[in-house]
Amino acid sequence: MAELNNKESTLSLLKNKLVQQLNFIYKEVDSEIDFDTLSDQLIQLMRLDEVCHAPVAHENHWSEKDIIMITYGDSVIQADKKPLVVLQNFIDEYLGDSVNSVHILPFFPYSSDDGFSVIDYSSVNESLGGWDEIQAIAKDRRLMSDLVINHCSSRSAWFDNFVKGEGIGHDFFYTASPEDDLSQVVRPRTSDLLRETETARGTKHVWCTFSHDQVDFDFRNPEVLKSFVSIIRLYLDMGVKIFRFDAVAFLWKKLNSTSINLPETHEVIRLLRSLLEHAEKDAVIITETNIPNTQNLTYFGNANEAHAIYNFSLPPLLINSLVTGSCLYLKRWLMSMPPSQNGTAYFNFIASHDGIGLRPAEGLLSDYELTTLVETMAEFGGKISWRTTESGEPKPYEINIALYDALQGTTKGKDKLGLQRFICAHAIMFGLEGIPGVYIHSLLGTKNDYEKVENTQQNRSINRHRWDYDLLKDSLEDETNHHSIVLASLKELLDIRIKQPAFHPNATQFTLHLGLQLFGFWRQSLDRKQSIFSVSNISGHEMELVIQDLNLIMTDSWFELISGEALNVDAEMMMLAPYQTVWLTNVLY
Structure with a gap:
């Protein structure tokens, strides 16, 4: 019974949210849209009346393992x-x-x-x-x-129906007039924005952001x-x-x-x-x-x-x-x-x-x-x-x-x-x-x-x-x-x-200042146990990395992950070959 009540409560909150969102989207389009009914239809289409999860805010659905x-x-x-x-x-x-x-x-x-x-x-x-x-x-x-x-x-069935003026899709596509002021429209292509199309309802000019085969x-x-x-x-x-x-x-x-x-x-x-x-x-x-x-x-x-x-x-x-x-x-x-x-x-x-x-x-x-x-x-x-x-x-x-x-x-x-x-x-x-x-x-x-x-x-x-x-x-x-x-x-x-x-996607990151030919950043795990300094030589010649510039915690042991070698923290510098990257860490996994 408690589980049923939780589901009903989750659905009720969702429906209220959907009604508000639908009102924002369509309020200037059609004042006669029944947002209550439309929200019910969306819930049914998604089958949320069968299974409905209460989402957790600010939950990460990924980790460092995701590639x-x-x-x-x-x-x-x-x-x-x-x-x-x-x-x-x-x-x-x-x-x-x-x-x-x-x-x-x-x-x-x-x-x-x-x-x-x-x-x-x-x-x-x-x-x-x-x-x-x-x-x-x-x-x-x-x-x-x-x-x-x-x-x-x-060439979709939907657009065929648009041309015929009947069936699913007959009213799915955005049209405008060549006489409209379209000068502000931002596009990633050089082709004409409007495609002239003969339909059962006369000549229509279909909006095509990308190409005339891609109807909006x-x-x-x-x-x-x-x-x-x-x-x-x-x-x-x-x-x-x-x-x-x-x-x-x-x-x-x-x-x-x-x-x-x-x-x-x-x-x-x-x-x-x-x-x-x-x-x-x-x-x-x-x-x-x-x-x-x-x-x-x-x-x-x-x-x-x-x-x-x-x-x-x-x-x-x-x-x-x-x-x-x-x-x-x-x-x-x-x-x-x-x-x-x-x-x-x-x-x-x-x-x-x-x-x-x-x-x-x-x-x-x-x-x-x-x-x-x-x-x-x-x-x-x-x-x-x-x-x-x-x-x-x-x-x-x-x-x-x-x-x-x-x-x-x-x-x-x-x-x-x-x-x-x-x-x-x-x-x-x-x-x-x-x-x-x-x-x-x-x-x-x-x-x-x-x-x-x-x-x-x-x-x-x-x-x-x-x-x-x-x-x-x-x-x-x-x-x-x-x-x-x-x-x-x-x-x-x-x-x-x-x-x-x-390297968790949400782990802390700070940019390092090592000049213009060494690109570096620091990452720290969410539990603050592991640090990684990533430094890359982006030049075509050998570069010196001054270890003191990294402000390593000297009481920790440090390792270079890519080579698998221990880092001598007492050394003044390490040499990076052209386009070499090092990942320096205080914790090995």
């Missing part, structure tokens, strides 16, 4: 086998316990953008496998899936919200624990506005979190908002919105430091970043299926630094994607390049220290406050795929190579091959990291 590998479902293929089965075989055989979570990029039927133009949210792309294969991966690893919430494919939803219609709640419930049933809200910053549109980061967008995220955390205690929302840093931080809300946010400023700033040999801008940024509250975390990455976003570096890197970075990456084979600014001018939006190639030299040109520079980048990222996400092609040291760019005519294809598993195994079994060296080196770092409480 997320980012991959497409067919990044590794083998003849006559389902790619999702091959992917699981690769993870089990080559990653083992080093990686406990996997982000499989959109694995649904799609028409373009390598999965981000979804035709059907409820099924798995047959060319990859099926829900059985997804569930098999979710059984052994924490599974992260995309919720492509801003738009869907123009109209969340002013509560039926769209209800459909996505059903999708979230399905993904939970299939084993998804981490939800990546793709392009969510653009979700709510409003004429005579920027149509990005609007208050209604934030409230929709908070509402979906309310439902999700009552359905699954340890489910996590990560918002993918490739926008300037200060705007990105707002998606934490007051620890009631995203559980984690993509740390989009890290890739351009870290890569800039390594190719210029100066950590000035990286250090300034790190010092300005607020520590994440318990219950929230940064999602750190330095490479992904997309490129190196430049908008998150705006205001952090000078125009000269940005231009130099773009030119350097172009010299290393990178492609540049552009956006249109508010004034109508083209501006670099993203650098498309494989990370291994991006770090094959400096602003002075290519050199022979690319491997060391590449490992250094990951050693820094693995040690920072937050949850590390590592791209499969970084684990494998994959290079630029120019053939795929030629075939697809898409810049982003340069870092979306598809490996033949038999050829990959041959490469990984050759200990002299750089693919094998990279994987072994990164796994060694990960295996060390996941044992260190001071």
